[in-house]
Amino acid sequence: MKKILVVDDEIDVRENFREYLREQGYLAITAENGSEAIDIIDREKPDLLILDIKMPGNSGLDVLTSLHNNDKKIPTIIVTAYDTHKDDFIVCNYGHVVAYLLKPANLREIAKRIENVFMNR
Secondary structure, eight states: OOEEEEEOSOHHHHHHHHHHHHHTTOEEEEESSHHHHHHHHHHHOOSEEEEOSOOSSSOHHHHHHHHHHTTOOOOEEEEESOOTTHHHHHHHTTTOEEEEEESSOOHHHHHHHHHHHHHTO
8 A cells, every 4th residue: 555645834725635635545654844844755765755944943845855866766746825936846846846736725636646656657
């Protein structure tokens, strides 16, 4: 069973993703901020991240930087309310970003992106 880590500071977003991903047959785990995500990544070794960018404390960018610095190549789907960094992430593929989606997230679109990641691995 593929393991997906959902990182978002909004509890409703985390829980909606967790429930949907479990319905789709994935093991879904959550983190409410970047620091917690980094700890969970080290411990749980998820197959994919769904990551918010703007969070209090360590941001999603901090998580991507940590992954890059530690040579951890985890496919990442960014789901954010901010469209300001889209081109930067897509151009440099920083942290193995495979998609950049705006909130509110379309769960079918996310499921399609997840399926594409796992089909190509």
